[in-house]
Amino acid sequence: MNRGERFTITYQISADSKESAEKMADRIRIEQTVEMPPETVPDKAASSFAEILSLKEHNPGQWITQISFPFSIIGSSITQFLNVLYGNISMLEGILVKDVDGLLFKKLFSGPAFGVEGLRKSLNANARPLSCTALKPVGLSTPDLAERAYQFACGGLDIIKDDHGLADQPSAPFNERVISCAEAVRKGEQVSGKKTLYFPNITTSPDKVLDRFHQAADLGADGVLICPQLTGLEIIHTIAGEKILPIMAHPAFSGSFILQQNQGVAIRLYYGKLWRALGADSIIFPNAVGRFAFTKETCRQLHKCMTDPFDGINKSFPTPAGGIHLESVPAMRELYGNDTIFLIGGNLYQQEEGIEAASKEFQKTLEGGVQ
Amino acid sequence: MNRGERFTITYQISADSKESAEKMADRIRIEQTVEMPPETVPDKAASSFAEILSLKEHNPGQWITQISFPFSIIGSSITQFLNVLYGNISMLEGILVKDVDGLLFKKLFSGPAFGVEGLRKSLNANARPLSCTALKPVGLSTPDLAERAYQFACGGLDIIKDDHGLADQPSAPFNERVISCAEAVRKGEQVSGKKTLYFPNITTSPDKVLDRFHQAADLGADGVLICPQLTGLEIIHTIAGEKILPIMAHPAFSGSFILQQNQGVAIRLYYGKLWRALGADSIIFPNAVGRFAFTKETCRQLHKCMTDPFDGINKSFPTPAGGIHLESVPAMRELYGNDTIFLIGGNLYQQEEGIEAASKEFQKTLEGGVQ
Numbered sequence: 152m153n154r155g156e157r158f159t160i161t162y163q164i165s166a167d168s169k170e171s172a173e174k175m176a177d178r179i180r181i182e183q184t185v186e187m188p189p190e191t192v193p194d195k196a197a198s199s200f201a202e203i204l205s206l207k208e209h210n211p212g213q214w215i216t217q218i219s220f221p222f223s224i225i226g227s228s229i230t231q232f233l234n235v236l237y238g239n240i241s242m243l244e245g246i247l248v249k250d251v252d253g254l255l256f257k258k259l260f261s262g263p264a265f266g267v268e269g270l271r272k273s274l275n276a277n278a279r280p281l282s283c284t285a286l287k288p289v290g291l292s293t294p295d296l297a298e299r300a301y302q303f304a305c306g307g308l309d310i311i312k313d314d315h316g317l318a319d320q321p322s323a324p325f326n327e328r329v330i331s332c333a334e335a336v337r338k339g340e341q342v343s344g345k346k347t348l349y350f351p352n353i354t355t356s357p358d359k360v361l362d363r364f365h366q367a368a369d370l371g372a373d374g375v376l377i378c379p380q381l382t383g384l385e386i387i388h389t390i391a392g393e394k395i396l397p398i399m400a401h402p403a404f405s406g407s408f409i410l411q412q413n414q415g416v417a418i419r420l421y422y423g424k425l426w427r428a429l430g431a432d433s434i435i436f437p438n439a440v441g442r443f444a445f446t447k448e449t450c451r452q453l454h455k456c457m458t459d460p461f462d463g464i465n466k467s468f469p470t471p472a473g474g475i476h477l478e479s480v481p482a483m484r485e486l487y488g489n490d491t492i493f494l495i496g497g498n499l500y501q502q503e504e505g506i507e508a509a510s511k512e513f514q515k516t517l518e519g520g521v522q
Numbered sequence: 523m524n525r526g527e528r529f530t531i532t533y534q535i536s537a538d539s540k541e542s543a544e545k546m547a548d549r550i551r552i553e554q555t556v557e558m559p560p561e562t563v564p565d566k567a568a569s570s571f572a573e574i575l576s577l578k579e580h581n582p583g584q585w586i587t588q589i590s591f592p593f594s595i596i597g598s599s600i601t602q603f604l605n606v607l608y609g610n611i612s613m614l615e616g617i618l619v620k621d622v623d624g625l626l627f628k629k630l631f632s633g634p635a636f637g638v639e640g641l642r643k644s645l646n647a648n649a650r651p652l653s654c655t656a657l658k659p660v661g662l663s664t665p666d667l668a669e670r671a672y673q674f675a676c677g678g679l680d681i682i683k684d685d686h687g688l689a690d691q692p693s694a695p696f697n698e699r700v701i702s703c704a705e706a707v708r709k710g711e712q713v714s715g716k717k718t719l720y721f722p723n724i725t726t727s728p729d730k731v732l733d734r735f736h737q738a739a740d741l742g743a744d745g746v747l748i749c750p751q752l753t754g755l756e757i758i759h760t761i762a763g764e765k766i767l768p769i770m771a772h773p774a775f776s777g778s779f780i781l782q783q784n785q786g787v788a789i790r791l792y793y794g795k796l797w798r799a800l801g802a803d804s805i806i807f808p809n810a811v812g813r814f815a816f817t818k819e820t821c822r823q824l825h826k827c828m829t830d831p832f833d834g835i836n837k838s839f840p841t842p843a844g845g846i847h848l849e850s851v852p853a854m855r856e857l858y859g860n861d862t863i864f865l866i867g868g869n870l871y872q873q874e875e876g877i878e879a880a881s882k883e884f885q886k887t888l889e890g891g892v893q
Contacts, residue, residue, distance in 0.1 A: 185659035186685055191871040192659055199661030224660050226691035230727050230752050234687065234774050238749070241777030242808055244815055288556035288563055289595050290570030314557055316605065320597035356601050357728030357754030378609070381601050383728030383754025403605050406612030407778040407786050415778050437613055444615055500562040 155198060156222040158255035160236060164214040165245035165413045169206075172214035176203050179216070179246065182239045184224055199224050213413070215249070222258070229259055229385045229429070237416060248416045251424070257462040260428035264394040266465030267458065267490055270432060273373070273397075274309050274346050280489050280517045283433075283470065284510070285496040286332065287314035293323045297331035299506065303499075304339020304347040306510020310433075310492065311336060312376045313352035315401045325351070325363065326370060333371030348373035350399050357383045364390045372396060374432070380405035384429060391430025399470065400431035410444070418449055423456025427467040433492055438471035440479065447486060458490050468492045477502065477509065480516045493517070526569060527593040529626035531607060535585040536616035536784045540577075543585035547574050550617065551589055553610045570595050584784070586620070593629070600630055600756045600800070608787060619787045622795070628833040631799035635765040637836030638829065638861055641803060644744070644768075645680050645717050651860050651888050654804075654841065655881070656867040657703065658685035664694045668702040670877065674870075675710020675718040677881020681804075681863065682707060683747045684723035686772045696722070696734065697741060704742030719744035721770050728754045735761045743767060745803070751776035755800060762801025770841065771802035781815070789820055794827025798838040804863055809842035811850065818857060829861050839863045848873065848880065851887045864888070 162179060166172035180201040185192045192200070204217040225232050232255070237248050256262075263269070271277055284303055286296050296317075303311045311332075319325040329351045336349040353363040353375045360382050367375050374397040379387050381404045391398055402422070409418045416425075426434050434457055439447040454469040472494035475483060480493055495513060502509035533550060537543035551572040556563045563571070575588040596603050603626070611617050627633075634640070642648055655674055657667050667688075674682045682703075690696040700722045707720040724734040724746045731753050738746050745768040750758050752775045762769055773793070780789045787796075797805050805828055810818040825840040843865035846854060851864055866884060873880035 184687070185661070186656075186687060187658050187868040188872055191868065193662065193666070195663070195666060196659045196661030199659055223691060223693065224687065226689055228689050228726060230725060231687075231689040231691075233752055234689075234725070234749065238686065238752070238774035241775050242773060242781065242815070243777070244781060285557075287558050288567045288570055290556070290567030291564065292566070295564070295566060315609065316555070316557060316595065316602075318597055318599050318602040318605075320594060320602075322594065354601060354605070355599060356756040356760060358732045358757055358760045361729045378605065381604055381609070381754065383752065383757065385727040386729055386754065389727055389729050402613060403609035404612050406614070407782075410613065410615060410785065411778075411782070414781065444613070497558040497562065501559055 157219045158222060159204065159217050159219050159252045161215060161217050161249040161251070163209065163247040163249050163413070164216060165212055166214055167212060169208070172206060172216070175246070176206050176216040176218065178243070179240055180218055183235050184220065186239065225259070227259065229388055232259055233384060245413055247413055248420060250417065250420055253462045256424065256428045256464060260388065260464065261392060261430060262428055262464030263398070263430050263432040263467055264391050264465075265397040265432045267468050268465070270397055270468055273348065276309065278489055280484060281309040281468070281492040282513050282517050283310040283312060283492050283494040284308055284499050285312055285314045285494070286317065287496065289314065289316045289320060290322050293327045293331045296323055296328060297335040300332040300349065301335040301339045302505070302507040303510050304336040305342040306507040307343040307345050307514045308347055308510045310348045310350060310374070312350040312399055314496070315352055315354060315376060315378055315403050317352050318354065326366065329367055329370040329372055350374040350376045352376040354378045354381055357386055360386045361389060364393065364396070368395050374399060376401055378403040379426065379429065379431070380408070384425070387426070387429040387431060397432035398430060399433040399435065400426050401435050402437070419452055419456045423453050424461070427457055427461065428464055431467050433468040433470045435470045435472045435494060437473045438475055438483070439486070440474070451486065454487050454491065466490070470494050472496070477513055480513065528590045529593060530575065530588050530590050530623045532586060532588050532620040532622070534580065534618040534620050534784070535587060536583060537585055538583060540579070543577060543587070546617070547577050547587040547589065549614070550587070550611055554606050555591065555595055557610065596630070598630065600759055603630055604755060616784055618782075618784055619791060621788065621791055624833045627795065627799045627835060631759065631835065632763060632801060633799055633835030634769070634801050634803040634838055635762050635836075636768040636803045638839050639836070641768055641839055644719065647680065649860055651855060651858075652680040652839070652863040653884050653888050654681040654683060654863050654865040655679055655870050656683055656685045656865070657688065658867065660685065660687045660691060661693050664698045664702045667694055667699060668706040671703040671720065672706035672710045673876070673878040674881050675707040676713040677878040678714035678716050678885045679718055679881045681719045681721060681745070683721040683770055685867070686723055686725060686747060686749055686774050688723050689725065697737065700738055700741040700743055721745040721747045723747040725749045725752055728757055731757045732760060735764065735767070739766050745770060747772055749774040750797065750800065750802070751779070755796070758797070758800040758802060768803035769801060770804040770806065771797050772806045773808070790823055790827045794824050795832070798828055798832065799835055802838050804839040804841045806841045806843045806865060808844045809846055809854070810857070811845065822857065825858050825862065837861070841865050843867070848884055851884065
């Protein structure tokens with residue numbers, strides 16, 4: 152039998168004996184491929200079977216297994232790959248998807264159209280970290296949001312994104328908001344003398360995302376914000392393939408996949424490899440010292456996954472967010488290095504001198520010393 | 523201030539003191555709405571705030587809080603509702619979304635276009651449970667899959683669905699497969715003398731689902747199978763709104779949301795209310811005695827949620843699956859009652875007498891005694 156091209160997925164299994172671990176690995180091998188008792192699989196479909204390459208105890212009660220899958224069960228569908236990766240077995244306890252070998256990504260995914268280099272180029276910022284803030288809160292009218300965008304741009308911020316809670320509410324409908332905020336940012340650029348990018352939130356029903364993406368471009372946006380786990384993951388790959396605007400990915404609704412230590416998808420694989428491969432030019436993740444639960448080590452590793460060489464796939468800009476304060480930027484810069492977008496939302500609004508002056512201060516911290 | 527129309531979400535919080543629970547409830551109130559320090563929210567947006575209605579200890583260390591949200595932060599977007607329900611807080615430990623009040627569903631969601639009554643009507647099966655099987659495995663050619671579909675239809679099964687691992691692989695491309703399997707089922711109906719429905723799997727990239735749905739209808743399918751958590755949830759509502767084919771929803775990739783006791787979305791809310799409201803005419807869920815981890819009580823409650831009166835929203839057909847055996851059908855019927863689709867995959871293929879005879883036997887068990 153021609154075994155054809157294959158890829159390997161590494162799973163961590165929690166089990167109290169070698170026998171249980173073997174049973175679970177075999178379960179994965181079947182469940183994610185033919186999904187029927189092995190003896191009922193006809194010879195003609197035998198090439199669909201996965202194959203267990205290895206199984207060993209990693210820590211007490213934790214087993215690592217490498218399972219080889221044929222590309223033929225994927226076809227060329229990223230969504231079907233996700234199904235093979237963690238479809239049915241997402242409903243079993245004690246399985247963590249640890250890693251996927253690089254060839255899979257190279258074969259199925261195109262990655263970010265712009266990436267770190269593209270965003271740097273459009274901002275003429277060759278080496279320093281980038282600044283980003285969020286337009287908020289939901290409930291403000293379009294003119295009020297545009298006024299804020301103007302002030303942020305006057306302060307010289309690099310990227311102004313919509314809060315991910317700004318959708319198409321009557322208080323500031325999408326089209327109206329994009330037109331006004333993009334205009335406001337262009338005016339602010341006249342004051343600051345530097346480029347500022349505006350990224351409206353295009354998160355909406357999966358079937359409408361592509362239209363809203365093009366609308367954003369037509370109405371003057373410089374990029375978009377999207378929540379991949381709300382829209383369906385492969386849509387990111389579709390819009391990235393249009394190569395017209397950079398994409399900032401937001402982790403809303405994705406926590407269930409990555410919060411458990413022994414279950415779900417490993418954080419580095421999920422945000423660091425998968426979202427990068429899908430084409431997110433910037434990936435927002437919960438900052439270590441912010442209001443979410445990631446550790447510094449996790450954040451450092453995530454940063455590495457998003458920027459390390461990866462089979463020719465462009466780098467994603469790591470974008471730590473959540474509870475970053477103006478005064479913590481130097482420490483954060485030390486933690487993450489220069490290939491980083493620092494996203495400060497709430498704390499810029501808290502500064503007594505107002506958001507324009509606060510933005511200037513933020514920007515100064517990042518521009519100092521490197522460029 | 524006009525507080526406008528509102529809806530209530532019930533969250534369970536794991537906390538070791540009343541103070542911690544209060545802090546977390548307040549956190550949810552802010553994080554899911556204005557997402558900025560309360561003192562920085564301008565008066566003009568004050569109507570966007572959520573409000574904590576109650577907080578009480580339910581079990582030791584488990585607190586129940588009811589939080590009231592303004593409809594104005596949703597607009598009319600189901601995706602934005604999902605973001606408010608569990609967007610950012612999906613990245614916090616110890617929060618379980620328990621319930622949402624009915625008015626929300628009535629206002630935003632249309633539910634199944636066909637539902638239990640519609641499927642019964644198309645099969646002329648007024649009171650008995652329905653039978654269902656899965657075409658498998660991936661890797662078989664179109665003629666081989668069609669031959670299996672023919673045999674199942676000759677055996678008189680009610681519904682033949684694609685395995686959710688059949689996508690658009692070269693071994694049996696979507697269009698070719700749908701044409702051949704639908705034809706085969708029509709021929710089988712001539713033999714059995716009764717109606718059989720064929721549901722191909724339309725799970726694909728979110729932006730292509732609507733096209734594939736229409737394609738399925740054009741090529742002769744009688745319904746579709748889809749994995750909502752792979753395609754993005756709101757797409758189900760879009761295709762249900764077309765009112766042309768019934769939809770069977772498959773739980774692949776959704777386990778992370780519902781497996782934890784103290785985290786994620788309560789199983790009943792997720793499959794029972796949300797997927798029903800989104801418009802799934804049939805909802806597949808892991809059967810209690812099968813190869814997944816749901817208890818009998820959970821399954822009974824899920825069944826109830828899918829079929830209880832729900833603000834005028836049509837019933838979804840509860841479809842327990844996973845490890846059901848031919849001989850366990852009578853016991854399962856006792857557990858679930860008649861408003862149930864029993865999905866037997868692997869075990870039909872295991873019967874020595876072949877799948878046509880096994881299908882006849884399965885069908886006979888369901889038709890006996892009631893109609």
